[in-house]
Amino acid sequence: MSDTQTNASLFARAQEVIPGGVNSPVRAFRSVGGTPYFVARAEGPYVFDVEGRRYIDFVQSYGPSILGHAHPDVIAAIRDAAGRGTSYGAPTENEVRIAEEITSRIPGLEMLRLVSSGTEAAMSAIRLARGATGRDRIVKFAGNYHGHTDALLVAGGSGVAQQGLKGSEGVTAGAIADTIVAPFNVVPELDESVAVVCVEPVAANMGLVAPEPGFLEGLRDACDQVGAMLLFDEVITGFRLCRGGAAEWYGVQPDVWCFGKVIGGGLPMGAFGASRDIMSNLAPLGGVYQAGTLSGNPLATAAGLAALEHLTPDAYQQLTDTAARLQAGLEQAFVAAGVPAVVPRVGPLLGLFFTDVAPHDFDSAREAAENGVYARFFHGMLERGVALAPGAYEALFVSLAHGDQEIDAAIDAATEVARLL
Ligand SMILES: *Cc1c(COP(=O)(O)O)cnc(C)c1O
Numbered sequence: 001m002s003d004t005q006t007n008a009s010l011f012a013r014a015q016e017v018i019p020g021g022v023n024s025p026v027r028a029f030r031s032v033g034g035t036p037y038f039v040a041r042a043e044g045p046y047v048f049d050v051e052g053r054r055y056i057d058f059v060q061s062y063g064p065s066i067l068g069h070a071h072p073d074v075i076a077a078i079r080d081a082a083g084r085g086t087s088y089g090a091p092t093e094n095e096v097r098i099a100e101e102i103t104s105r106i107p108g109l110e111m112l113r114l115v116s117s118g119t120e121a122a123m124s125a126i127r128l129a130r131g132a133t134g135r136d137r138i139v140k141f142a143g144n145y146h147g148h149t150d151a152l153l154v155a156g157g158s159g160v161a162q163q164g165l166k167g168s169e170g171v172t173a174g175a176i177a178d179t180i181v182a183p184f185n186v187v188p189e190l191d192e193s194v195a196v197v198c199v200e201p202v203a204a205n206m207g208l209v210a211p212e213p214g215f216l217e218g219l220r221d222a223c224d225q226v227g228a229m230l231l232f233d234e235v236i237t238g239f240r241l242c243r244g245g246a247a248e249w250y251g252v253q254p255d256v257w258c259f260g261k262v263i264g265g266g267l268p269m270g271a272f273g274a275s276r277d278i279m280s281n282l283a284p285l286g287g288v289y290q291a292g293t294l295s296g297n298p299l300a301t302a303a304g305l306a307a308l309e310h311l312t313p314d315a316y317q318q319l320t321d322t323a324a325r326l327q328a329g330l331e332q333a334f335v336a337a338g339v340p341a342v343v344p345r346v347g348p349l350l351g352l353f354f355t356d357v358a359p360h361d362f363d364s365a366r367e368a369a370e371n372g373v374y375a376r377f378f379h380g381m382l383e384r385g386v387a388l389a390p391g392a393y394e395a396l397f398v399s400l401a402h403g404d405q406e407i408d409a410a411i412d413a414a415t416e417v418a419r420l421l
Contacts, residue, residue, distance in 0.1 A: 026159040032375040042069035044401035055387035060397035063261035068401020081302035094301035112273030118235035118260025119147025121270035129196035131288035143206035143362030150175035157205030187218035201246035206365040208351025235260035265303030319348035329411030337418035350396040380417030
């Protein structure tokens with residue numbers, strides 16, 4: 001490390017040795033233009049780049065940092081765990097404790113298995129659903145993102161959408177032959193070839209698009225009628241909307257859940273779970289194989305447990321109040337400047353679209369995301385020390401560390417930037 005290192009110099013070096021200079025495409029600023037800031041450290045609601053600039057952070061690692069960055073209890077738990085060894089290849093008490101904690105929060109979720117990412121959770125959950133039903137086909141919704149496993153990349157939101165891709169090269173026709181893509185917010189017709197319907201109960205990878213009343217209930221009924229499983233991908237909504245996630249929020253119980261992001265407390269961890277009956281199909285109990293060298297990693301379980309301990313009903317109220325305050329301030333800023341914009345919110349989850357009417361599916365979300373306004377707003381905010389995700393298809397994340405002061409500063413910045421749009 002040298003004192004003169006800049007975002008530009010690091011990005012130049014990065015591009016020599018890492019494709020696009022980043023280890024996940026959404027970080028590359030391709031859809032908004034410019035050079036990514038390289039983070040030196042983060043604390044509470046702030047990230048600091050290598051040039052010493054401070055940003056109020058609404059990226060929050062795309063969700064995991066729900067307590068704010070470097071929360072002292074999470075750091076202490078990780079330090080403590082690290083001193084006892086970082087991976088064993090044998091079970092630990094904390095794996096039991098986190099599984100007990102999660103199953104106790106979510107009615108119907110009786111067993112779960114820990115993995116190392118949301119992608120792995122979704123991939124494994126689909127294999128489980130196919131194995132348990134003996135069926136091949138899966139249904140997913142356009143603009144929903146379930147990680148980068150082959151069968152689920154088609155019509156993906158998030159970085160796939162930002163790159164203007166319908167899916168990915170390198171995915172065989174065979175890998176997606178059994179994937180059916182349906183429009184979000186329309187209950188698809190199913191038949192008895194369908195193993196599982198995968199949905200983000202609140203779509204948070206095409207901006208934020210809430211389920212319309214009756215959509216999730218309709219999916220539940222449609223699945224029940226043909227004996228298909230309903231999978232809620234709660235990698236974003238889980239432990240963020242409320243204690244029991246989207247299933248509790250909407251009062252609709254899926255058969256299978258996927259988690260990630262928040263549950264690792266900022267370390268790599270995901271999970272998938274279901275009833276005891278369904279989970280008994282997994283090896284070593286049943287014939288559906290799934291495994292992981294670092295699954296249930298001691299640092300990740302320690303961090304996750306420390307984070308979950310703070311996620312009480314009061315904490316969710318605080319997150320919701322913070323998000324509502326930001327929503328109101330942003331709306332006011334855009335109205336004052338005469339900029340067409342909507343700021344959809346579901347509890348603590350926020351989105352931002354530069355359009356008149358809140359999008360309800362991928363086509364309408366894409367229209368709003370591709371009009372070029374977001375990139376200008378993004379850079380205006382970044383210049384004023386407020387970091388949003390570098391892409392119009394992402395949600396805005398507030399944390400428990402975002403106080404009135406940070407929210408007001410972000411609103412002031414937005415008020416200035418809106419006038420320039
Ligand atoms: C982020 C995300 C994933 C993938 O999780 P990774 O940890 O990035 O693999 C899957 N589903 C949803 C809904 C997500 O937001």
